[in-house]
Amino acid sequence: MxxxxxxxxxxxxxxxxxxxxxxxxxxxxxxxxxxxxxxxxxxxxxxxxxxxxxxxxxxxxxxxxxxxxxxxxxDAHHLLYPEHPAWPALLDELPDPPPLLWAHGDLAALDPPGLAIVGTRRPTRDGLDNAARFAGELAASGFCVISGMAMGIDGRAHQAALDAAGPSIGVLGCGIDVVYPSRHGELYRAMREGGGLLLSEHAPGTRANPVFFPRRNRLITGLSRGVLVVEAAEKSGSLISARLATEQNREVFVLPGSLNNPQARGCLKLIRQGATMVLERDDILDELGPWARPVASADAPPGASALAAASARGPADPILDLLSDAPTPLDLVIELSGRDFAHCQQRLLELELEGLVAQAPGGWVRLAGR
Structure with a gap:
């Protein structure tokens, strides 16, 4: 039963x-x-x-x-349990999955494959820029960016994913209704209302406690296909996340840093221990294999994905044809095209790289003369 x-x-x-x-x-x-x-x-x-x-x-x-x-x-409050339709099956691979998750936001954030981005609470400017760049590009490639809602790398990754109109999941070390750190009030609101999802194994009202954060980290990595460490000191909670990811059979990716940057010492240590060094988004996509690209429909004939890609480069691109010089929100592109989130994000990124479209406040626009 x-x-x-x-x-x-x-x-x-x-x-x-x-x-x-x-x-x-x-x-x-x-x-x-x-x-x-x-x-x-x-x-x-x-x-x-x-x-x-x-x-x-x-x-x-x-x-x-x-x-x-x-x-x-x-309606945005959800209680998730192992028999729930939206329960993340990856959590059942853990030796200690939670019996219950409190959730606030959009459960659709659990649909795409997850990639955790973690790092120090005291990042350098380069670290913040790298967190934003990778989070935005991964979100645009069909991934859900997962992190811990902390100051520094975590917060920047969440915000960049939302700015790219992608989903993001914040895993809390406190009750679902507790804003911690307090200065992240606006980010919490954006996560709840902008397609993100907040998760916690603690009941509402539970205050943040240092002993909760290492256990929270097991959920961040457990929900993910891999974890990207952006900046981490030699003694860092991000190294705990990397260890947990290894124990959970998840991929560990690391951005290298300067020998003179104390916040890069942990990253260099992880690389020495065998973590995958990455310099750009495609290094992660290549390593993750089938999880990195949208999958063709099961009903499509062999070679259909290649034919679709070829036709997309022509004048009758179904995604491009939906856009104009007025911003079109991503959710409207998905609804009008009849394609899934991952496909639309991937195609929009390709069109952006080809110089045909651009992101603007409120959605995507078709560039003049294209």
């Missing part, structure tokens, strides 16, 4: 049942609820039995009702 939201809310609040122990229980595929009672540790078993027999007497019931009320309060 599959567990629904109410059951997962109960499981998430059982005592002495952390994510790793819960994964071990789930691996036994116990039936609900008697199979769970048989394999849970004593404290969790007793708490579950109390809720099953006398829910009003259980402290879990109040938390369950609070969670359901939070989700019902706003």
């Amino acid at each position: 599959s567990l629904g939201l109410r059951e997962w809310l109960v499981v998430a609040h059982l005592p002495q049942l952390g994510p790793r122990r819960l994964a071990e229980v789930r691996a036994q595929r116990p039936a609900w609820p008697h199979g769970w009672l048989a394999v849970l540790p004593a404290a969790a078993r007793d708490a579950l039995r109390l809720w099953l027999e006398r829910p009003a007497a259980s402290p879990i019931q109040a938390r369950l009702e609070q969670a359901l009320a939070w989700e019902a309060r706003d």
